[in-house]
Amino acid sequence: MALCALALLGSCSHRDDGREVVRFWAMGFEGEVVTQLIPEFERRHPGIRVEVQQLPITAAHEKLLTAFAGDALPDVCAIGNTWISEFALLDALTPLDPRLAQTPSVQARDYFSGAWDTGVIDGRAYAVPWYVETRLPFYRQDLLKQVGIARPPTTWAEWKTAMAAIKREVGPDRYAVLFPLNEPEPLLNLGIQSPDPLLREDGRYGNFRSPGFKRALSFYREVFDRRWAPLASNTQIANVWNEFGRGYFSFYVNGPWNIAEFKRRLPADLQPTWMTMPLPGEHGPGASVAGGASFVLFRSSQHQDAAWKLIAYLSEPEVQVRFHGLSGNLPPRRAAWDAPVLANDVYARAFRDQLERARPTPKVPEWERIAMEIKLVGEQLANGRLSVDEAAAELDRRADRILEKRRWMLDRQAAAQMPAAGASR
Amino acid sequence: MKPATAGWVFAAPALSVIGLFFGLPVLAALALSLTDFDIYSLAHIDNLRFVAFDNYVNLLRNPLFWSALGNTLYFVVVGVPLSIAVSLGAAMLLHSKLGLFKPFFRTAFFAPVVTTVVAVAVIWRYLFHTRYGLVNWVLSWVGIDPVDWLGDPHWAMPTIILFAVWKNFGYNMIIFLAGLQAIPEDLHEAARIDGASPGRQFRHITLPILGPVLLMVSILTLAGYFQLFAEPYVITQGGPLQSTVSVLYLMYEEGFKWWNLGNASAVAFLLFVLMTAVTSGLMWVARRKGVE
Numbered sequence: 001m002a003l004c005a006l007a008l009l010g011s012c013s014h015r016d017d018g019r020e021v022v023r024f025w026a027m028g029f030e031g032e033v034v035t036q037l038i039p040e041f042e043r044r045h046p047g048i049r050v051e052v053q054q055l056p057i058t059a060a061h062e063k064l065l066t067a068f069a070g071d072a073l074p075d076v077c078a079i080g081n082t083w084i085s086e087f088a089l090l091d092a093l094t095p096l097d098p099r100l101a102q103t104p105s106v107q108a109r110d111y112f113s114g115a116w117d118t119g120v121i122d123g124r125a126y127a128v129p130w131y132v133e134t135r136l137p138f139y140r141q142d143l144l145k146q147v148g149i150a151r152p153p154t155t156w157a158e159w160k161t162a163m164a165a166i167k168r169e170v171g172p173d174r175y176a177v178l179f180p181l182n183e184p185e186p187l188l189n190l191g192i193q194s195p196d197p198l199l200r201e202d203g204r205y206g207n208f209r210s211p212g213f214k215r216a217l218s219f220y221r222e223v224f225d226r227r228w229a230p231l232a233s234n235t236q237i238a239n240v241w242n243e244f245g246r247g248y249f250s251f252y253v254n255g256p257w258n259i260a261e262f263k264r265r266l267p268a269d270l271q272p273t274w275m276t277m278p279l280p281g282e283h284g285p286g287a288s289v290a291g292g293a294s295f296v297l298f299r300s301s302q303h304q305d306a307a308w309k310l311i312a313y314l315s316e317p318e319v320q321v322r323f324h325g326l327s328g329n330l331p332p333r334r335a336a337w338d339a340p341v342l343a344n345d346v347y348a349r350a351f352r353d354q355l356e357r358a359r360p361t362p363k364v365p366e367w368e369r370i371a372m373e374i375k376l377v378g379e380q381l382a383n384g385r386l387s388v389d390e391a392a393a394e395l396d397r398r399a400d401r402i403l404e405k406r407r408w409m410l411d412r413q414a415a416a417q418m419p420a421a422g423a424s425r
Numbered sequence: 426m427k428p429a430t431a432g433w434v435f436a437a438p439a440l441s442v443i444g445l446f447f448g449l450p451v452l453a454a455l456a457l458s459l460t461d462f463d464i465y466s467l468a469h470i471d472n473l474r475f476v477a478f479d480n481y482v483n484l485l486r487n488p489l490f491w492s493a494l495g496n497t498l499y500f501v502v503v504g505v506p507l508s509i510a511v512s513l514g515a516a517m518l519l520h521s522k523l524g525l526f527k528p529f530f531r532t533a534f535f536a537p538v539v540t541t542v543v544a545v546a547v548i549w550r551y552l553f554h555t556r557y558g559l560v561n562w563v564l565s566w567v568g569i570d571p572v573d574w575l576g577d578p579h580w581a582m583p584t585i586i587l588f589a590v591w592k593n594f595g596y597n598m599i600i601f602l603a604g605l606q607a608i609p610e611d612l613h614e615a616a617r618i619d620g621a622s623p624g625r626q627f628r629h630i631t632l633p634i635l636g637p638v639l640l641m642v643s644i645l646t647l648a649g650y651f652q653l654f655a656e657p658y659v660i661t662q663g664g665p666l667q668s669t670v671s672v673l674y675l676m677y678e679e680g681f682k683w684w685n686l687g688n689a690s691a692v693a694f695l696l697f698v699l700m701t702a703v704t705s706g707l708m709w710v711a712r713r714k715g716v717e
Contacts, residue, residue, distance in 0.1 A: 062681060069467060090468040182664055233664060236555065236576045365464060369683050379666055383578075405465055409472060 019049040022306045023074035025064075027293065028057040030078065030131070033326040034314070041313045048306045068092050075301035076310060078293045081118040084127050086365035087296065093126045094297040099308050100125060106315050114290035114358035115332040121363055127294035128311055131320075131329035133255045134288045134358045135185050135279070136350055137177075138262065140250040142273040143169070152277035156219055159251075159280040163228040166250050175230050177223060177251040178240070181382060182233035184375035185289065186253050189279060190216040191374070192359055193286040199399070203364040204407045206399025209392045215282065217381060217388045224382040231382060241265040244274070253279065255291070259347045260328040276350040278357075290358035292332065330355070366402045373398040458690035467684070480691035490692070492667060493675045494699075496582060500671065501650045504586045508646055509639070512594040516601035517631075531602075535595040542592065546659040549588050550575065575661055578668035585656050585669055592656075593649070597642045604638035605631070640711045644704055651700050672696045 026034050031054030038050045053074065055063055061083060067073045068090060079087065087093050100106060108116050111129060119127030139152060147165035163176035170176070179186040191198065194212025199205065207213070223229045230249070237243055244252055245266050252258075262274055278285040295311045297304055313319060320331035321339040330351055331337065342348055361367050373395060381391040458480055465472040484490045515534055519527055537545060552559045553574035561571040574584045608631065616626050632639075654677065657669040663678075672692060680689025 065464070065467070065684060086464060090464065182662060232576055236573075376667060379664070383666060385666070405461065405463060405472075408474075409465060 017049070019047055020303055020306050021049050021051055022076060022303050022310055023051050023053065024307075024310065025053050025055055025074045025077040027055045027060045027078065027080075030293065030327055030329065031055065034323070036326060037314065037319060037323060040319075041310060044313070045306075045309055048309065050310060071300060073298040073300050075303045076295060076297055076307040078130050078295055079127075081115075081127075081129075081290065081292055081294055082361060082368050082371075084119055084294060084296065085121055085363040085367070088121045088126045089365050092298055092300070094299050094301070094304060095124045095126060096128065096297065097125050100128075103308075103312050106312055110333045110335050112290070112332055112334070112355045112358060114355070114360055115292065118290055118360035118363075119294050119296075127296045128315055129292060129294045129332035130314065131323070131327075132290060132292040132332040132355060132358070133257070133330060134290060134351065134354050135189055135253050135255050136288065136354050137251040137253050137277055137279060138244070138258060138274060139252075139277055140244070140247065140273055141275050143247060143250045152275070153280050154278070154285050155280050156282050160219075160222070163223065163251070164226070167226070167228050170247060170250075172227070174247060175249045176228040177253075178232075178237070178243075178249040179220070179223065179229045179253065179382075180233050180237075181231065181379045182375065184371040184378065187216065187220050187378040188361075188371060188374055189253065189288045190219055190286075192289055192361070193279075193281045197362070199362045199364065199370075199403075202410065203362055204403060204410060206370070206396040206403070208395035208399065214388055214392050217391050220378065221381050221388055221391075225384070229382075245270045256330050256348070256351050257328055259345075262347075276347050278350050278354045285353070285357065287357045287359050288354060290355075290360050292329075364403070364406060366406060369402050370399050373402070454690040454693060457686055458694055460687045462685075462687040464684045476687070480688050481695065484688070484691055484695065489667065489670065490672075490675065493670045493672050496669060497651060497653055497671045497673075499582055500586060500589070500653050501647065503583075504589055504650050505643065505646050507586065508590045508594055508650075509597060509642060511590055512597035512642070513601050513635075515594060515598045516605055519598070519602055520605040531599075534598055537592045538595040540592075542655045543659050545592060546588070546656065550660055553584055576665055578666045581661055581665060581669050585653075585660060588660070589650070589653070589656055593646075597646065600638060600642055601635070604635050608634050636711075640707070643707060647704060647707065648700060651696065651703070672699075 024034075025031075031052060035052050038052060042049060061080070064073070064077070064079065064083075064087070068087075073092065084093075100108065106128060108125070112132060114134075115129040115132040116125075119125055119129065137152075143166060144152070144162060147162070147169050149162050149165065153159040153162045166176040191208075191213045194210065194216060196210035196212040197207055198213070200207040224231065237248075240252065241261055242265070243249065244262075259276070263271070266274065279288050280286060295314070297307055297311070301307055314323070315333070317331070317333055317335040317339070320333060320336040321341060323329065324331055324336070324342065330348065331342070332355075337343060337352055342352075361371070364370075377386065377391050377395050377398070380386045380394075381388070386394060459475060459477055460466075461474045461476050461480070518524055519531055519534075524530070551557075553561075555561060555571055555573045555576060558574070560574065565571070572580055574580050612630050612634075613626055616630055621629070652673050653671040654673040657663055657671060657674055658677070661669045663670040663674055673696065676689050676692040676696070679685045679692060
């Protein structure tokens, strides 16, 4: 049925029927399911036809940059939250504030602030969140109970106690937690809880030697030193869900898409054993990274009004709830969370709670690259190749090198503005 | 028309295509390697700086470049002789009169070469799984503890070498087989009558006659192995602890992941210089030994 619909869409996309065409690029699975929401939009707006093109997630970033270089960007696109600053800097995005002011159905204050804030650069909104994700521990209730812990830990200290107890129980061949070494997210989520920003002086230098980030590094290192977590990457664990079911680890810090995976992949008798919990922070439930994807309108588009209507439609709470039903992605609007399907989902509850505390990552185009360095240095720290102080210094050194061009540009801009300001006086 | 002019006229179409699609991009890349072309420059050309040789200097100061170079050399130094030895061995087995089912084995040995690297790499990742992999399961019969093939920085590169050798030996094997079949049988016969053992026959007849083939295979394999990329990209993503990052992998990350095309071009040119130096060295040695 869905295939037929896709085929039909494909076949009619070449016909010119006089309607205004909006080209919409969406990534991965979302691009596949969003086509089911389009007919309703086209029914409401008979003059507009939407052409959805799916991008594979792994190649999307390269494809977008290439499209920018070749002046072939679509009208509207859902891009990863960490890429917004990059495309804003390329001057490829249309600022949305004037349109937002005229569209009461899309209200910034209904959005989780961390999610909304990722699209705001230098005080201007460039993106409207489509779905949000943040990472938190999936955990084994039964194993926790077995070692005498009744409620999930909320602070680092409680978490350590729980991990130590589980490790004593499961022995040397199994572990308490899985922090995959090929992902920056576990360490980054601990680091972003720090009151100190990750970068300093308007993103000119790294700030990883701050006391807060160092405490996160020590926590991370301790987890590996005490053998609470295996020194392993995701690719080495053949099937994370199976291993979780076998009790190879009891806490697994990951994103909301795994709710559906755990429901589907764990056998029926293990279904009551797992649950989600907010990520523990240093002193109580902690912050985490606000990830996900947001809609942007490209400056090169000739159909901005029609494209904005599409964004407004896909941002309606009811449509977001339908989209959640199709994809499992979590809506970024609080109003959508009032729908029973989300409000009554026990696994989504911890995400709802944590989304209020989710924070954007630093808005510099180089961030993605710095995050990779966090992954690499984190791996060396976990392997005991670096001490906490050395890791912090190394991260600052690498971040400063990556940010060199940014410093040069900001300094040049400042120098260009200075005489102008002087002349106007 | 003078013969020389005629030659140029005939060669001109091919030469101009090579110039346009090979020479020009190489020159452009050389120019690019002297600038700091990145996404900022893509946004506005004012953000492009001419940095002369800074990219090269910074690269030579970057520990990751040296470790990538070390990893690549490790792969080349161990992988190339191993690969040649295995191909030669397989070719001799297939050439031997005692061999059975030769067409079948020839196909079977050649099959990995024509299979996509991504598909076989996925299978190998399972074979080398620490707890469920076939390799550790077989080793456990002889009482060897499980080895963390892809997760231990000391084992990751040997595992990738094994994989690459298995994947590529069939190609060289076919070339060797052709070389072996060109050796006149009378020479072996004469040696045998003179009482030479199979080992001596190999050393004094097979190897010297195979000399030029061996040289060509070495150069091809060297050039190929210096460009190690797909194996770590698919199997380990450069990990663990960056122990499988190769020079080309570094270039890919700089250029296509982070869009630092200036830096990436510099990496490419350094690799080019290195490969030219090594192959010229090999040719020089071969020429002195009169193999050519």
